[in-house]
Amino acid sequence: MTYFEGFIVPVPEANKDAYRKSAADAAPIFKEFGVGRHFEAWDSDVPEGKVTDFRKAVDAKPDEKVVFSWFEYPDKATRDAANEKMMSDPRMKEMSANMPFDGKRMIMGGFEAIVEEGTDRGDYTDGFVVPVPEGKEDDYQKLAAKMAKIFRRHGANRVVEALSNDVPKGEVTDFYRAVKAEDGEKVVFSFIEWPDKATRDEAWKKIMEDESLKPEGDMPFSGQRMFWGGFEPILDTAKARETADA
Template identity: 50%
Template sequence: MPFIEGFITAIPTANREAFLDHAKKVVHVFQDFGAGRIVDAWGDDVPRGETTDFHRAVEAKEDEAIGFGWIEYADRATRDAASEKMMSDSRMAGIGEMPFDGQRMIFGGFEPVVDRGEGGKAGYIEGFVGAVPTANKEKFIDHAEKAAPLFLSGGALRVVECWGADVPKGKVTDFYRSVKAADDETVIFSWVEWPDKATRAAGQEKLFAEMDAHMKDNPMPFDARRMIFGGFEIINDSRG
C-alpha cells in the first residue's frame, strides 16, 4: 500500500528562495532512499480560523509563511527505511541547516484511503488536516469517495485523502494539537491538486453549489470546525 509522509512548516517569508534551494537539494537524497514524488507548496491563501488554522498549527509568526508538503512512497516499509537512512547519510549534513525552525515543523505518516483523478501538471494545492473519530473511519472513506467526483468535475486533477498511521507526538507542535484531536480520534491529511489558482477558485464556486445540491445525505463524519485548510502554490515538484 502506498504511504505518505506529510509536513507542515512555518517559513520566514524572506527565506523563500533559501527554502526552495534546500528542498531541491533534499529531493535527490530522498529519491536515492526510495521516495517517489516529493512536493513542496508555499502558503498563498491560508485563512485564519476561529478554532484552529494552519498558522496556529505551527505557531507561525507574522513574518512567516505556511509550507505544506508531502513525500509519496511505494509502501510504509520503504518510508521507514528511508527515515533510518536519512539519520546517518553524510549528504544530509552537506545540504546545510533548514531555513526554518524545525522544532515547529509537524510531520507524520499516512495511508491513502481515497486517491482519485488522473493527475497532471499541478500548480496549486488545497490542503486539509482534520480529526476524525477513529470509529468513523469507514464513514469518512465513504464520505470522501462521494465528494471526490465533485472536485474532479470542477477542474481538480487529483484528490487524495489519507488516514493517520504513524503520527508522532511532538514537544512543541504536532498534528494532534493542530486540530485539537481527542484520544479517540485519528488525524487525516488530505489535498486536492489543481492546474492553477484560477481553476481552483472557479472550481470551488461550482463545488459549493454541487455540495448544497447533492451532499445533504452525506454529512461530514467529523467536527469540521476543527479542520484546517488553505490554498498553496506548488514551488517544488519532483515529478517536474
C-alpha cells in the same frame, strides 16, 4: 495504496528562495533513500480559522508563511526504510544544521491513502488536515470518495485522502495538537491538485452553491477543527522528471 509522509513547515517569508534551494538540493538525496515524489507548496490563500488553521498548527510568527509538503512512497515499508537511512546519513545532519526555518515547529507524520482519484499533477494545491473520530473511519472514507469524484468533475487533477498511520507526538507542535485531537481520533492529511488557481476558485464557487451537496445528518469528522488552505507549488520532483524525460 500510496503511503505519504506529510509536513507543515513555518518559513520566514524572507527565506522563501533559501527554502526552495534547500529543498531542491535535498531532493536527489531523498530520491536516493526511496522517496518517489517530493512536493513543496508555498502559502498562497490560507485563511485564519476561529479554532484551528495552518498558521496556528505551527505557531507561525507574523513574518512567516506556511509550507504544505509531502513525500510519496509505494508503501509503508519503503517509507520506514527511507527514514532509517535519513536518520543515519551524515548529509542529513549537515542539512539539519542549516535549515532556513525553525525545525522544532515543523510537524510531520505518516499517512496511508484511503482515497486516490486521478494521477495528473497540478499548478495549484488545496491542503487539508482533518480530525476523524474513532469508529468513523469507514464513514469518512465513503464521504471522501464521493467528494473526490465531485472535485474531479469540477476540474481537479488529483484528490488524495490519507489516514494517520504513524504520526508522532511532538514537543512543541504535531498533527494532533494542530486539530486539537480528542482521545481516539485519527488525523487525515488530504490534498487536491488543480490545473491552476482559477480552476480551483471556480470549482469551489460552484460546489459551495450546489444545494444537493449540503450535508445531511452528522458529519464523520469535526468541521470546526478541520483546517485548509491554498498553496502554490515551489518544488515538484515528479514534474521535474517528466520534463527531463520529455
